[in-house]
Amino acid sequence: MDINQLKSLSIIPVLRKIPYEKSKDIVQALFDGGIRAIEITMESDRAELIIQETVAEFGEKMLVGAGTVLSIDDCKRAIKAGAQFIVSPAFDETVVAYAISANVPVIPGVFTPSEMLKAHNAGVAMVKLFPASVLGPGFIKDVKGPLADIQILTTGGITKETARDYLDAGAVGIGAGSALIKKEFIASNDWIGLVNEAKAWIQNTK
Template sequence: MSVLDQLKDCPIIPVLRKIPYEKSAGIIQALYEGGIRAVEITMDSENAEAMIREALDRFSGKLLVGAGTVLTIADCDRAMDAGAQFLVAPNFNSDVLAYAVEKNVPFIPGVFTPSEMVLADQAGAAMVKLFPASTLGPGFIKDVKGPLGHIDILTTGGITKETVKSYLDAGAVSVGAGSALVRKEFVEREDWPGLSAEVRGWLGG
């Protein structure tokens, strides 16, 4: 199964932005034990490349590890050198997307309008990231999936445990979740069982 097909089977993709490097192994283990099968480690995090490499080594074949906040071709190179299996950006930069497509790495650019969705899809995006999703809401996804049903949508930004189901029900393939899922108190207390339980709540278990 391709990386893209595997991603489509991951309803929740935690976005790990600037998490403490020394706690990253515990966080990712807790997410995995809760049922997560793909994570996004943002490239603006300290030791991002090391976290990507270590997660891939520890969860080889069991967890997809991607890179987020990939804004430049240099970010692409850093992420790919670390082994990132997919790349995500908050924006749509056609040059960066073209570079990733050339390197045969799934790239998910950020979009906000139907026109951007179509342009990104035509340029080879693996799927598109609707960001910030909470500004538009699940109704936008349902409406846009009518004429653009062939474009897979990842939604990120302002989504909570209470609203995640509404985005998936509206037609989103996956939901990216940051601090609303990987909450500060779990990390500070190293409450990994609590984080695993939180994940199960998001997944509806």
């Protein structure tokens, strides 16, 4: 996978601890709403199976990544399951090195300019600013001055209403969790509601 494919997508839903038995419906609803990349976190129930099944069903139409990758073991299991990109909430040099050696794009979590530069120098093509809402869009705008070449994905506390601000500040994309994949949609099997929510996020970030 070319990281440029991810850069062309403004919203990447984060599927964290979703019920396995509803995973296909959730992914289908997101796809129907226009989503073309998702992140399935490794602490989810049967995460590897969800990745495998999603890649088998949507692999040609949607990028399927693994999130909350905290160790080389997590990384190996995610890649073996078919993950097309790796996301971590923190910068672990061993995880980054392993993913790069496996030719799988890796997006480590960072919080400071020093971490951004260190990750960039380690060979990553994109970093994840997390938790982004603590710093706000202004931080991205400021840091993109001296670190213009670093591609920043933002995750953590971002809402449908604030997402556009982060993109305008220079972020290449938004990782959206429970603010998009709302618990009430899943609890009530309201897949039409999830489709419409995905559409609204995309509309707000155009």
